[in-house]
Amino acid sequence: MPAAKLLSELKSLGVELWPQDGQLKFRAPQGLLDTERLAQLREHKQQILHLLETQERPLVQADPAQHHTPFPLTDVQNAYLLGRQSSFDYGNVACHGYLELSWPTLDPQQVEQAWNRLIARHDMLRAVIASEGSQRVLPAVDHYPLAIADLRGATREQHQHAVQQIRQAMEQKLYPTEVWPLFELRMSRSDNGDTLHFSMDSLIADWASAQLLFNELELLLQDPLATLPALDITFRDYLLAERSLLEGSRHQRDRDYWLARIDALPAAPQLPTPLSGEDTRVPRFQRNSAQLESQPWAALKSAASERGLTPSIVVLAAYVATLQRWSQQPAFSLNLTLLNRLPLHPQVDRLVGDFTSVSLLQVNDPEGLDFTAQARQLGSQLFADLEHRLFSGIQVMREIGRRRGREAAAMPVVFTSAIGLGIEASPASQRRVGHGITQTPQVTLDCQVMDDAKGLHIHWDVRQGVFPDGLVDDMQQAFVAELQLLALDPAAWEHPVQVPLPAWQQRERLAANATAAPLPTGRLHDGLLAMAWEHPHALAVIDASGSLT
Structure with a gap:
């Protein structure tokens, strides 16, 4: 029996097979794997291992014909999309990142051209996210203009105020996900250098992706004619291959x-x-x-x-x-x-x-x-x-x-x-x-x-x-x-973990527990008797029925 047919038959019978450290492992209902089937497994072991490893590690296949067809969100993207709604605790906010990068000097025209090259290169910079839970890459987008705040010659206070306004506008944005772009890039110029202000919704790019973009952007700024290595696959291709893992035994x-x-x-x-x-x-x-x-x-x-x-x-x-x-x-x-x-x-x-x-x-x-x-x-x-x-x-x-x-x-x-x-x-x-x-x-x-x-x-x-x-x-x-x-201290590794309290809390606790005082003489009730002797007519108890001295 061919290995693929044997594997299909065993799976249909409820046998679970998986590769582990080069060995073929299985789990089966009691009595199902008789002598004949065990012999077939031993005979086709290497072929079955190859089939299982291929299933558990699928290759990404480029699919340019479906390049702009909607595709599913990841679990995390779905969570980001739903979590931004105000109906959820700690919601009403996007998953978003903001960062400033500075250089001694930048050519604004080169920055704009380089960034638009990256938009054309990376599909997810042209992506939009539908509210029902899918994403798609737009086949074409408008040229992205670079907004510039020229603060050269400004006083320190004027510069700080202008940069603070940029931050307030960009650092905690909530983008409408169905509208391109899901990012913003601005530039501010000063006498001390030029700064790029990046804002990006994490639905389209994670931290490592942002670092990749920064490096490619800088490469294009250093050499506007540089050729970046061609990309044979897209994020869509990768994600669909990854989702096929969910169909395997792993x-x-x-x-x-x-x-x-x-x-x-x-x-x-x-x-x-x-x-x-x-x-x-x-x-x-x-x-x-x-x-x-x-x-x-x-x-x-x-x-x-x-x-x-x-x-x-x-x-x-x-x-x-x-x-x-x-x-x-x-x-x-x-x-x-x-x-x-x-x-x-x-x-x-x-x-x-x-x-x-x-x-x-x-x-x-x-x-x-x-x-x-x-x-x-x-x-x-x-x-x-x-x-x-x-x-x-x-x-x-x-x-x-x-x-x-x-x-x-x-x-x-x-x-x-x-x-x-x-x-x-x-x-x-x-x-x-x-x-x-x-x-x-x-x-x-x-x-x-x-x-x-x-x-x-x-x-x-x-x-x-x-x-x-x-x-x-x-x-x-x-x-x-x-x-x-x-x-600094090798002994700290061998001691029970005990992170110290802040110094101010330690002082407050020491003060609260500093109760040392001379011990009084006499019995507990002696004070009450002394007060009664000195003020026999003073009110002592008041209740609904009256009062007592």
């Missing part, structure tokens, strides 16, 4: 893995809220930034390597420890953002699109574990989860909502790591990264970390009105202090 295994764990997944971190209650009427995000300089960052990476840990896991563990210091419960689920570009084609890393996925990481009570042990526990859980990523975190949250209600499915505390994933600019680049901020529906705190030659960059993008004043500053300072301690 997706079923991943689904079983998560559904078996859902009832044990704890809620999100229960962080303090303002005494007056949350104020989310006007959705605004604010960025709190910090940095671990290159020397302590290199020391921290070296210490992590000595203990068999990745730098990303170490930073994640420090973030978890910080959340545990302020969370009502030490066990919680943390929402992780993943840059999930599956290697389905050699050009996948050159595409612009939203490849984002999310995963829920179960964080347990450390119960006295030292930092190294807790980091290893988190790493082991994360790697196991990533082996089952075809059933996405969005699907997990939907199932939590179905079983426990919508509030239980809310996972607004996020960790996003791009450590080691930076798409570096060329060594000759003169661009400088300036102000930036992101916002995401259903998110209240997003810790974003990335590294480069200057060290570890830490950004906490926070929804305003959700936390008490000063809380985020205290938490971020404690987080950075924990990273610095791990970089």
